[in-house]
Amino acid sequence: MNFAQIVRSALLTLQTQKLRTALTLFGMIWGTASVVFLLAWGLGLERMLESGFTRLGKNVVHAWPGKIGEDFTPAADRRELWFTPAEVEAVEKGVRNADLVLGESRGWYPVTYGSTLLTRDVRGVEPRHMHVRGTRIAAGRAITRADVGSRHRVAVLGDTARQKILGPEGRLGATIRILGTPFEVIGFFERVGTQLTRDADEIDEQVWIPITALHGIRPGRGADREVIDIVVLRARSRETYDDLKTEVRSILARQLGVSPDDEEAVIVMSPIENLKAMPIDQMRGMLFVLAVTTLGIGGIGILNMMLDSVQERRQEIGVRLAVGARRRDVVGQFFLETLVVTGVGGLVGLGLGVGLCALLGSLHAPDVIPLPILRAWIVWTALGVMTLVGVLSGLIPAWRAAGVDPSVTLRAE
Amino acid sequence: MRDEATRAEASTPVVSLRGISKTYASGRVHVEALSGVDLRIDRAELLAIMGPSGSGKTTLMEILGCLLQPTSGEYRFRGTPIQSIKPDGLARLRGEEIGFVFQSFNLLPRLTAVENVELPLSYRRIGRKERRSRALASLERVGLAERTRHLPSEMSGGERQRVAIARALVNAPSFILADEPTGNLDTRTGADIMALLHRLNDDGTTVVLVTHDLAVGDSAKRRLYIRDGRVQEHAPEEWGPR
Numbered sequence: 001m002n003f004a005q006i007v008r009s010a011l012l013t014l015q016t017q018k019l020r021t022a023l024t025l026f027g028m029i030w031g032t033a034s035v036v037f038l039l040a041w042g043l044g045l046e047r048m049l050e051s052g053f054t055r056l057g058k059n060v061v062h063a064w065p066g067k068i069g070e071d072f073t074p075a076a077d078r079r080e081l082w083f084t085p086a087e088v089e090a091v092e093k094g095v096r097n098a099d100l101v102l103g104e105s106r107g108w109y110p111v112t113y114g115s116t117l118l119t120r121d122v123r124g125v126e127p128r129h130m131h132v133r134g135t136r137i138a139a140g141r142a143i144t145r146a147d148v149g150s151r152h153r154v155a156v157l158g159d160t161a162r163q164k165i166l167g168p169e170g171r172l173g174a175t176i177r178i179l180g181t182p183f184e185v186i187g188f189f190e191r192v193g194t195q196l197t198r199d200a201d202e203i204d205e206q207v208w209i210p211i212t213a214l215h216g217i218r219p220g221r222g223a224d225r226e227v228i229d230i231v232v233l234r235a236r237s238r239e240t241y242d243d244l245k246t247e248v249r250s251i252l253a254r255q256l257g258v259s260p261d262d263e264e265a266v267i268v269m270s271p272i273e274n275l276k277a278m279p280i281d282q283m284r285g286m287l288f289v290l291a292v293t294t295l296g297i298g299g300i301g302i303l304n305m306m307l308d309s310v311q312e313r314r315q316e317i318g319v320r321l322a323v324g325a326r327r328r329d330v331v332g333q334f335f336l337e338t339l340v341v342t343g344v345g346g347l348v349g350l351g352l353g354v355g356l357c358a359l360l361g362s363l364h365a366p367d368v369i370p371l372p373i374l375r376a377w378i379v380w381t382a383l384g385v386m387t388l389v390g391v392l393s394g395l396i397p398a399w400r401a402a403g404v405d406p407s408v409t410l411r412a413e
Numbered sequence: 414m415r416d417e418a419t420r421a422e423a424s425t426p427v428v429s430l431r432g433i434s435k436t437y438a439s440g441r442v443h444v445e446a447l448s449g450v451d452l453r454i455d456r457a458e459l460l461a462i463m464g465p466s467g468s469g470k471t472t473l474m475e476i477l478g479c480l481l482q483p484t485s486g487e488y489r490f491r492g493t494p495i496q497s498i499k500p501d502g503l504a505r506l507r508g509e510e511i512g513f514v515f516q517s518f519n520l521l522p523r524l525t526a527v528e529n530v531e532l533p534l535s536y537r538r539i540g541r542k543e544r545r546s547r548a549l550a551s552l553e554r555v556g557l558a559e560r561t562r563h564l565p566s567e568m569s570g571g572e573r574q575r576v577a578i579a580r581a582l583v584n585a586p587s588f589i590l591a592d593e594p595t596g597n598l599d600t601r602t603g604a605d606i607m608a609l610l611h612r613l614n615d616d617g618t619t620v621v622l623v624t625h626d627l628a629v630g631d632s633a634k635r636r637l638y639i640r641d642g643r644v645q646e647h648a649p650e651e652w653g654p655r
Contacts, residue, residue: 008523319519322480323533323580324508326501407481410519411471 010340020308024301028345029352031295031389035382036353038291040372042284044361048370052196053275055203057133059238061098061270062199063091063231063248065256069264081265083228087255091231094251097244099236100132103228105214106200111207112177113165120161121201122178124214132234135203140172140187143210151212155183159191160204176207181217183209193367197271199230241270292385298345299389306338306397310404317401318409327402334401338394339387346386353382425492427588427619428454428477433486435472435642446472448642450486454621456587459614461622461633462644469642471592474623478511478590479503491587508533512581514610516593518573520565520580526572527552527561530579537584551579555609571602578609589613592623607632 015021054060065081088103095101105124110117123129126148130136140156147154155176157165166174166185174185192203200206218225231252235244245268253260310317317330357372365371430452437444446469454460464470475481476488479495488495490506498506513519520529530548539547552561555575565573574594581589591610595603607629614620614634622633630636638645 315519316521316523319521320532320536321504322478322507322513322519324504324536324584326504326536329504329536407475410480410515411475 007340010337010344020305024298024305024341025345025348027298027301028295028342028386028389029298029349031291031298032346032349032382032386033353033356034294034349035291035385036350036374036378037356037372038287039284039378039381040353040357040361040374041370042287043375043378044373045370046280046284047373048368049196049278049280050275052194052368053271055134055192055195056197056199056271057232057234059235059272060132061233061235061241061244061248061268063233063252063266063268064229065252066264066267068258069262072259072262072265081256081258083231083252084223084226085228087252088228088231090255091233091248091251095233095244095247097236097240097247098233100128100232100234102126102128102132102232103211104129104230104232105211105218105227106229107214107218108200109179111165112180113167113170113174116165116167118165120165120178120207121205122207122209122214124211125208126211129208129232132232133203135192136190138188138190140185142187143208148210148212151216152210153181153183153213154186154209156187156189156208157185158189158202158204158206158208160202161207162188164205165207178207178209179217179219183213196368197274235270238272241272245270295385295389299342299393302338302342302345302390303393303396306334306341306393307400309337310334310397310401313401314404314409317404318406321404321406322410330404331398331402333398335391335394335398338397339390342386342390342393346383346390350379350382350386354379426453426455426489427458427491428452429487429489429492430476431487433473433476433483433488435469435476435481436484446642447476447483450642450644452637452644454619456619457614457617459611459620459622459634461624461630461636462639463624463627463630463636464639465625468639470623470625470639472642473639473644474590474592474621477621478513479507504536508536509584510586510588512578512584512586512589514574514577514581514589514591514594516596518565518570518577518597520573520576522565525562525564526557526568526576526579529565529576530583532580533584547583548579551583552576554582555579569602570598571605574598574602574606575609578606578613582613586618588619588621590621590623593626594622594624595626595629596624603629 065083067078067080070078083103085103088101092101107122108119109122111120111122125143127143127145130142137156138159143154143156146152155178162170165176172185172187175182176185177183189203195202215225231248233244233248235241249266249268250260252266253262256265258265320330354374357374361371361374363371430450433447433450434445435447437446450473462470462473472481476483479490482496490510495503521532524532527545527548530551531544534544534547549558549561552558555578557572557575557579560568560572565576568576589610594610595606598606610620610622611632622629624630638647
């Protein structure tokens with residue numbers, strides 16, 4: 001029996017009972033589409049979370065001062081700690097597992113423009129901050145070394161901050177006031193998107209000014225104004241996070257004269273740790289199991305249909321054996337027929353799943369809604385699982401078919 | 414040497430049964446369908462095995478056709494003991510040496526006439542073109558050259574039986590087993606089918622008819638009677654003089 005005849009026989013099996021076929025194929029189509037969709041959606045969710053957690057900056061580690069821990073000093077003596085440019089310089093010189101080290105000063109300050117008065121998250125930065133945070137200029141220019149060196153009173157606004165402070169008519173060159181001091185708006189950031197982890201406001205809401213300019217207008221006197229609120233580092237790789245944290249805490253503790261084991265005195269955190277804490281692998285595993293189970297149920301439908309087919313075609317099997325078919329020819333025929341039936345349902349399901357993913361993937365949804373991301377490995381996985389289901393569904397009917405006794409079936413006729 | 418070999422082959426019976434018994438067991442119940450059957454069928458014989466329903470003739474036909482193994486006894490097909498042949502070898506033997514014609518035709522309803530006839534060839538690694546040409550030739554031989562593309566459901570009983578005979582012939586078997594070949598046909602069509610089987614026999618094919626139809630049996634060159642699982646040369650008395 002050649003392959004074309006087997007395909008035709010399989011298609012005739014499908015035609016024999018249309019309702020049974022429709023229900024069986026629906027199971028297979030739904031199952032295969034589910035595998036494609038759920039795997040693609042799981043990938044989309046993972047990417048969405050990763051993207052959301054890294055919008056604060058890729059491979060970013062933050063270190064900020066706290067209080068001396070209770071285990072290291074009497075409760076009454078627990079004093080607040082702070083960083084100065086000297087600490088930033090010490091970290092920059094001593095650290096090996098980071099390629100960028102920056103000091104950042106910040107505060108919630110009143111920002112006015114015309115009649116608009118808002119309290120904004122104002123960041124005192126230097127040019128390299130853009131490399132760490134991954135921000136890009138949409139219009140105008142960024143803060144330069146010259147701006148920092150000369151304490152230029154210039155500001156770059158996040159996308160949302162621009163709309164809220166300047167309104168729709170806001171232009172580059174506008175003058176805003178921060179703590180009553182005029183600043184020229186020299187640039188706007190591209191929209192960063194929703195941050196699933198953040199310190200204070202999202203970048204889109206922030207106002208960036210040269211760190212020296214912030215020190216110049218901050219309340220306080222002398223060195224108090226030059227306090228560094230946070231040390232921002234960019235790790236050389238995610239694998240070295242733990243080493244970097246130990247390294248940074250050790251340097252800063254030495255600078256501040258506290259114990260390197262005091263995790264309350266120098267707090268070191270990374271946004272990626274929040275991502276690592278998410279049970280993403282477990283969730284994707286669960287989605288995979290769910291999808292495979294759905295496809296497995298479709299496979300059971302096919303198994304049932306093919307068992308019916310073997311029962312209905314016992315006479316045919318008897319005739320085939322009588323005219324020279326070997327048992328393995330019969331096994332091969334029913335096995336291939338099952339694979340063809342599985343293939344018909346599976347390929348339709350694959351097309352449906354791919355189409356659905358492509359359709360949803362093309363939508364412009366908010367960046368906190370995961371959309372399916374289709375990859376070749378997902379299609380291959382679906383094909384693999386589909387084939388496995390087809391093979392498993394085909395074994396029992398084929399085995400049953402091979403067990404038919406021609407003397408019984410031919411005599412029954 | 415070659416002549417001797419040919420003579421030896423010619424003298425070897427197509428079928429040789431010695432002490433063949435077949436017992437069906439169902440739980441504790443044992444039914445002896447055949448008992449001590451001895452039988453020799455020579456080349457180009459036209460033999461009718463006759464008997465009433467339940468006499469064991471279908472069991473005998475199934476053993477002759479290698480579809481069923483006897484419980485005891487020895488069956489030799491052209492000198493080779495069947496019990497020594499493995500299942501794949503038996504399948505090849507059925508496909509190449511034995512042609513089956515059934516009372517109910519046993520055509521596959523999903524296949525056209527020519528595809529039904531091709532069926533035995535499809536298990537013999539024969540190319541598609543040759544399969545088709547041999548199947549068409551076989552259909553032409555039984556007078557169905559015009560009905561090759563029809564499904565069994567589109568054919569009359571006589572035509573279906575002709576297709577079944579064409580299928581039995583397509584591998585040029587040396588031995589045709591026909592089980593009640595006219596059982597589902599009207600008298601005239603039955604006569605046509607019998608004429609066809611006689612022609613095949615005249616061409617040198619050994620034909621065994623298994624039937625309870627006296628007219629069919631009477632047309633054979635040799636008749637054997639089977640009753641309660643035992644084969645005898647003479648008709649039972651209740652059948653009248655034969």
